[in-house]
Amino acid sequence: MKYSIMVNEGPYTHQASDTALQFCKAALEAEHEIFRVFFYHDGVNNGTRYTVPPADDRNIQKEWSKLAETHEIDLVICIAAAQRRGIMDADEAKRQGIDGDNIAPGFRISGLGQLIEGGIIADRQLVFGD
Amino acid sequence: MATKKFMFVNRKAPYGTVYALESLEVVLIAAAFEQDVSLAFVGDGVYEIVKGQSTDGIGMKNFSPTYKALGDYEVTKLYVEKESLEARGLTLDDLMDLVWEDEDEDYAEKPSIRLVSAAELAAVFDEQDVVLSF
Numbered sequence: 135m136k137y138s139i140m141v142n143e144g145p146y147t148h149q150a151s152d153t154a155l156q157f158c159k160a161a162l163e164a165e166h167e168i169f170r171v172f173f174y175h176d177g178v179n180n181g182t183r184y185t186v187p188p189a190d191d192r193n194i195q196k197e198w199s200k201l202a203e204t205h206e207i208d209l210v211i212c213i214a215a216a217q218r219r220g221i222m223d224a225d226e227a228k229r230q231g232i233d234g235d236n237i238a239p240g241f242r243i244s245g246l247g248q249l250i251e252g253g254i255i256a257d258r259q260l261v262f263g264d
Numbered sequence: 265m266a267t268k269k270f271m272f273v274n275r276k277a278p279y280g281t282v283y284a285l286e287s288l289e290v291v292l293i294a295a296a297f298e299q300d301v302s303l304a305f306v307g308d309g310v311y312e313i314v315k316g317q318s319t320d321g322i323g324m325k326n327f328s329p330t331y332k333a334l335g336d337y338e339v340t341k342l343y344v345e346k347e348s349l350e351a352r353g354l355t356l357d358d359l360m361d362l363v364w365e366d367e368d369e370d371y372a373e374k375p376s377i378r379l380v381s382a383a384e385l386a387a388v389f390d391e392q393d394v395v396l397s398f
Contacts, residue, residue, distance in 0.1 A: 250270070
């Protein structure tokens with residue numbers, strides 16, 4: 135089965151991101167395919183490399199980045215939602231005249247069309263949110 | 265690109281959280297991708313299309329006029345759950361007059377809002393390929 139995932143909440147405040155991550159791991163282990171993970175609303179906050187949780191807690195951003203690296207998963211952050219919330223890659227920072235970027239490895243910033251495309255291409259699109 | 269039936273489930277009041285506004289942004293993109301788009305308004309989501317909205321005093325943009333443009337994007341199926349409306353003391357008269365123009369009938373204006381029971385809405389959900397909830 136080919137899955138497309140949507141994550142609508144930021145890390146730590148809501149469990150949505152943890153659950154999405156656990157679903158992706160379980161699906162891959164069962165030899166399903168994750169076509170794309172799309173981060174929307176506060177979900178874009180999963181993609182900043184500036185999160186530093188306490189040492190005895192999980193690092194959700196690093197787990198997403200590791201998943202992307204290990205399984206070549208496409209992690210896409212919505213540009214409009216990201217702009218509102220201060221998530222930047224180098225190109226966007228330059229365009230907006232911001233003094234730095236904070237996007238985490240394995241994530242990329244793109245448009246909402248990527249979410250719709252995910253729904254069209256995947257067999258199932260799952261929403262993780264509030 | 266293939267066409268699928270996309271259902272957007274609107275569950276939140278228009279202000280207070282950003283979900284309703286950002287949902288509408290996805291709806292417009294889905295329409296631009298020429299998908300078969302439907303919207304459902306359930307729970308506090310019915311407040312999103314109440315008429316006479318004003319955001320004076322809360323410092324937020326009143327985005328309710330965007331719902332009136334949906335017909336121009338060929339988004340013509342807006343399902344409102346009857347039980348949610350009644351539980352909030354609202355009737356169809358409290359909702360915006362949302363219409364679309366039927367090209368095949370000399371651009372006659374037709375209502376986009378369809379009042380359905382929870383059971384009827386379940387049947388509509390059953391027909392969908394992709395359901396996104398906000």
